[in-house]
Amino acid sequence: MNGHRFTLAGAELCVMPSGALWWATERILTVSDLHLGKSERVARRGGPLLPPYDTDETLARLENDIAATDPARVICLGDSFDDDLAARTLPDMARARLLSLMAGRGWVWITGNHDPGPNGLNGAQLAQTALGPLTFRHVARPDSAPGEVSGHYHPKARLTLAGRRITRRCLLTDGHRAILPAFGAYTGGLAMDAPELDALMQPGAVAVLIGPRPSPVPMRPAGRLRNTGRGS
Template structure:
């Protein structure tokens, strides 16, 4: 776990495993934040004839449970695109259903809706324990699915699935990463079956404007490594 400061708050990035991303822990709020779980993505594609191993939800929830054990978090904020589609909760296989039910009942759980799961906001008690919001303020920081450059307040979001590609010892390695400006953080996609957008993609850099600097953040061996992505011209 790697601590760092963001808008006067002390946060912690959890290291992932291999190419799998970690999560964000907020010690003062005893809160774990994850984005883009995309639960039941494999079953969504299977319904269209593209057969994928149907265990992505189970893997995602197992890693989420590990992060909760490591941090001791009492609250979970899931920042949108929680299921890959609105019918996802009904397709969960029994083991994953039991895991999700146990996790959501053991923790204070907040679902932020994203573009893939807007319908969850209509009646969250219909399928999922917890509360549901389009966006929410926590200790002066806005939690939402997609960053809003038109607002001045500090913000945590997801949506873009940022990923950084590095060359190490002659090998190209892709890692999910957090992208940061002075007042905004875009979290990596936490789901087991999520792709990624290059962290320096113009869509990400434009979404974080105005900014003085934009960096990709990777926790590595108990230290935070910053990779410059963009700097304001002098």
């Protein structure tokens, strides 16, 4: 399996090309911010029409990762649906695909800011969950203990490589916490050097660029210090 391996609070983890996180020893697959039903929700609220394929594309990614890993448990780190109505009105075919993926394995729905209510599906719906040395929640907490795994921010890296400007989804990690990229199609993102993320990540943090061969780069350019928010 192509991926980038790293250690968090003693747990050996692997970032997959899709942006999912694989904990092989525990057979746990973690994904964040699926935002299923986004195109429907945007249209419902009078926004610009998006191609109605985001849910199918996101489920296809999830099917591929589950086929590759055969997890005993899947943890969805919140904002799995673009809002509560999108969860309740998921098309029958999409619901059947999702229920097929859930069959025979543990499934945890972490509540997010987009989907705080019941989603009408099987599995446990929790505000957060702790497994071994890791704690899984939707939004990172500045005062968290080591081993926090979260999502919410949809981190993205904007880099210049070989004279070309590129934007890639990325996972951020600093040995204390990991912030996963959005797994869903049609999701925007927050620059990895945004103040909100800079304030959370410790010195030496890396951004793992998502793609066929996930690869780490420094989150902060050489010589740039972490912004502590304190005056001089």
